[in-house]
Amino acid sequence: MTTAIADKAQQILKDVFGFNKFRPLQEEVVHHCMMGNDSLVIMPTGGGKSICYQLPALTMDGAAVVISPLISLMKDQVEALKQNGVSAAFLNSSLSAQDQQKIEEEFMQGEVKIVYVSPEKLLTRNFFNVLQSVHLNLIAVDEAHCISQWGHDFRPEYTKLDFLKKQFPQTPIMALTATADKATRNDIASQLGIPEAKTFLASFDRPNLDLTVRPAQGRLETIIGLINQAPDQSGIIYCLSRKSCEQVAEKLQAKGIDADFYHAGLPSDVRDKTQERFIRDDLKIVCATIAFGMGIDKSNVRWVIHYNLPKNLESYYQEIGRAGRDGLDSRTLLFFSYGDVVQLKQFIEESPQKPLLEAKLQRMQQYAEATTCRRKVLLSYFGEQLEKDCGNCDVCRNPPQFMDGTVLAQKAISALVRARQKVGMRLLIDILRGSKQQEVFRLGLHEIKTYGAGKEHSYFEWQHFIGQFLNLGLLEIAFDQHNALRITELGKRALKAEVPVQITKPESLDERKQRLAQAKPKKSEQQANELFARLKALRKKIAEEQAVPAYVVFNDATLEDMASQRPTDEDKLLEVSGVGQRKVDQYGDRFIREVIAYIKEKTEQGEKVKGATHIVTFELLKEGLSPDEIAGKRQLNIVTIYSHIATLYEQGKDVEMRKFLTEAEENRIIPAIKELGEPDKLKPLFDHFKEEIPYYKLRLAMAVYKKTKG
Known part of the structure; x- marks a missing residue:
């Protein structure tokens, strides 16, 4: 690449996008592409992926095509490019046939520099003819994890994109995604027919994001408190079910909070209107399933809350990445309960990818229950090591206190033995606390020796203890037996006091209030x-x-x-x-x-x-x-x-x-x-x-x- 072209790219970076310098890795990606080479770019949300393909597309002769599965994102990115004086357009099912034909003609005549297309549109014979009549300087495949069976949002139509390299062998292909482990990265390159593509792996560290995990108890009160601290900020609350989305939104509305819900069960025009209001800052908070947010190029989301546990760390990382895309301080909060783990395991029970999905869920659970720097846990999943604790997660700010849980484990395991390992967590806690629940008496569980052996602890404390016993491998869940708890070999050794059991202390109400007060989000200067x-x-x-x-x-x-x-x-x-x-x-x-x-x-x-x-x-x-x-x-x-x-x-x-x-x-x-x-x-x-x-x-x-x- 000549110095003149490099200088031109630098000038466009400033004149069009307003930046004096590149973000980390952007310059290397841009130069590699302008040398005519294929590339695989793994760059976290907010890292500046779009510059990686938009800048070479504008610098080189010809025009570029960008493949994206997200209609709303296409629209936003095209609008942003037009605001910067770039001739850009999108082609997808939201446009009439007449409008699509007009854009195609402008593209062929060189009047459009960058065109975004959906995979479905790309695969039509008519558009293939359009591509053949254009001098393509770049083919960019956005959200490239969708092409891989190992990715977290697999799209079958994406697997047909291998024809691109065969038909346009001289055109550089750039595949981009925010999250991809090693298996997914290899699969993307293979599926696109670019096995020799250079991989650019940006740091996954987003130091501007505060990472916090809290027990699920009192979720709504906590959320309302956080919103009231900064009522003008935009935020997303992710829920596991459609019903939860609606219930949380309604409860927030009842408190006078500007919130609405979004999920796939709503009519498309309602979803579109909600998303549009959120994008334009006319709606501050959206309670949504994971169907929301993937196609939103909104830079000023100041916080993301997970009302439930996500199914894997890729999804979690991508979802929290929707906060603070502009680089300003932003908050993330994950509520964790073992009930979510049980529900997610039930969802994947019949999946042909059950072993993979279970392994990924286990890693997600390990993150939620981490007693060390959460950012270290998160980054290590993506193969990146953080030398020092981040100082910007709840574990770093308030390291947990450990206690000897051997006796507590013996009480729980003993009660489980006497209940013939036929009870789940809720019923086991009722036994230990000496509950007067009808089911306890109906099954005769009030007559066993350990009935009431743990009555000095609350239900939530026992939930905290048993969750840790499960994660330590003392107990396991028999999903095929109505989620009954079973004692493992390690649990039998713990019962005999052959192994020590160290667990974190549960918080008292006063301790929890104190921690929440300490964990109030930092007020950025702005x-x-x-x-x-x-x-x-x-x-x-x-x-x-x-x-x-x-x-x-x-x-x-x-x-x-x-x-x-x-x-x-x-x-x-x-x-x-x-x-x-x-x-x-x-x-x-x-x-x-x-x-x-x-x-x-x-x-x-x-x-x-x-x-x-x-x-x-x-x-x-x-x-x-x-x-x-x-x-x-x-x-x-x-x-x-x-x-x-x-x-x-x-x-x-x-x-x-x-x-x-x-x-x-x-x-x-x-x-x-x-x-x-x-x-x-x-x-x-x-x-x-x-x-x-x-x-x-x-x-x-x-x-x-x-x-x-x-």
Whole structure:
């Protein structure tokens, strides 16, 4: 690849996407692709996968096709590209035949640079003819895990994509996905016919995500408390069943919280409307099954909660990855109960992939029950090692306390022996606690020796203990015997006190309250930033005017940087991350005016706004106030106001210098500046004129000299 092409890619990165530099691994992927090579890109959600194929597509001659199974994601990405001045389109079943034909013609005529297509559309004979008539510079396969039987979202239609390399052998193919273990990665390359493709494996670490797991007890109260801490934030609550989605949403609504539900059982128009409202920030919270979120390119989701245990770590990682895609601090919370494990095992009982699915569920359970840094557990699953504890998970913040659980295990196992190993967890707990439940008496379980042997512990504490006994391998569940608990060989040894049993202590109510208080989410600076809130409100207004999602205008990270830098002109605005020339042309004036209005208001209220006080002077000059009037209004020294005027003139602001510095004064002072060798300070000039010319006149003349010279 030539230096000129590399420079062109760098320029497009800034001008179109607004970034001064690549994120980790992006540059290597882009250059590899532009050399004409195939690649497999494993990059976590929020890592910048789309740049990897969009940038080479825009840099190289020809056009690119992007295959995606997600209609809503296609629409969002095309809209975002159009906002950046890129000619892009999508082709899928949501368009009429007439609209599809129009886009195909534009694609063939070179008027569309990037076209997104569904696998179904790609596989039609008509579209294959379209592809053959286009100079393809790249074929990108997004959500590539769908092609693999080992992936977590297998799509049969994806397995037919192997024809691409056969028909377009000279066109580089790029397969991209957020999550894929080694077996899945190998299968993707094989299925696409690109076994020699270079694999780019980005770090799976998302340090901006807070990882927390809590017991399932009191889930709803906990969720409501977390929402109330930041009611304006967007979030997703994932539930295992459709019924749970509806129930949780209804309970949140009853508390006055802006929430709705989404699942596959709803009519498509209802689902589409809910998703659209969420994308456009008209709906803050969605309670959903895993059917929701995969096709949402929404960067400002601030938290993701799992009401139930996910079925595997791939799904969990991808779902929590929908939070904090803009890189800002975001929260994840997983509620864990052993009942979820039982239900998920029942779901996979008849699956032909039962051994694989059970193994993956076991890893998910191990993560939920981890007593070491959760990020280490999560990253190790994807083959990545973290040297130090992350410090941003609940285990790191509050390491668990361990206790000797040998006696408790002996009580539980003894009760199970006497119940002839025919009871499940709930009934075993009833025996240990001496419950008066009718079923206990009907089965005669109140007569066994260990009835009431553990009555000093609550039901939830025993649930905590038995869950750990299961994970330690002392007990197991007989799924084919109505989920009855069985004693393992290790459990028999524990009963005889031949092996020690170490378990974590359950929390008392006071301890739980204390931990929840300690675990309150960190308030990012942007949450308390008034300017950020104002910029966010302006963004929403513009988005509504243009009927696009708010984050398509600017994402939260860009607004946060804007609020921090407070740009007051276009050059400064271009220095904000995520702002390219196209966005400056579209929205620059409105955002700059909002920043200036904020600065002016704060200054008038007596607050100091670092680095921007001269802008307030400029606004007052435009209102017709004189330097003396501005000094009086702002309670500043007149010399300071003239210094502001000099700075404004140097920055190219529309300042009529002749109002403050006559031509004669200028012609007298500037030769002296040159004679003295352009002094850094004004004192030599002041002395040169024997203190006859005031400092502020000298400062103004110096500004004119610098501007003329520059």
